[in-house]
Amino acid sequence: MDKTKTLKVSIPHRLPRHEAVRRLQGGFAGLRQQFGQNVAQVEDKWTGDHLDLTASAFGQSITGRLDVRDTCVDVEVDLPWLFAMLAEKIKGQVIQAGTRLLEKK
Numbered sequence: 001m002d003k004t005k006t007l008k009v010s011i012p013h014r015l016p017r018h019e020a021v022r023r024l025q026g027g028f029a030g031l032r033q034q035f036g037q038n039v040a041q042v043e044d045k046w047t048g049d050h051l052d053l054t055a056s057a058f059g060q061s062i063t064g065r066l067d068v069r070d071t072c073v074d075v076e077v078d079l080p081w082l083f084a085m086l087a088e089k090i091k092g093q094v095i096q097a098g099t100r101l102l103e104k105k
Contacts (some may be wrong), residue, residue, distance in 0.1 A: 005084035009075045009094050013102035020068050020102055021049055027101040028053075058082065073098060 013020050028044050028051075042055045051066040064077040075094060079087055 003081045003084065004078045005081075005087055007075075007077045007079055007087050007091055007094070009091055009098070011073045011075065011095060011098040011102060012071060013073060014071070014104055015102060017049060017068055017070055020073060021046070023101045024051070024066070024068065024073065024098075027097070053077075073102065 015023070025046065028042075043053070045052045049068040051064075053062075053064040053066065055062045055064075060080040060082050062077060062079060062083065064075065066076075067074045075098065077090070077094070079090065083090065
């Protein structure tokens with residue numbers, strides 16, 4: 001009974017695409033430090049404007065994909081059943097963190 005829920009979020013931005021990618025790459029380094037005690041392993045692989053992400057937390061495996069587009073960043077995260085119950089809370093945190101990274105400064 002291995003059920004996952006895919007969380008899909010689109011975060012709008014007004015940055016040049018390369019700048020959005022740069023900020024997100026820097027943001028992932030910060031998240032790794034912030035959540036390091038809860039997340040056993042994080043692997044992120046950027047291919048151009050696309051990110052493949054895998055992480056494990058509390059014995060659960062999480063995978064995600066991120067695509068930087070001209071006006072938004074599309075995020076998909078596959079949540080295992082343990083985290084699926086918290087999907088709405090996680091969605092809010094993803095939007096909040098992404099918006100903070102992509103705000104025009």
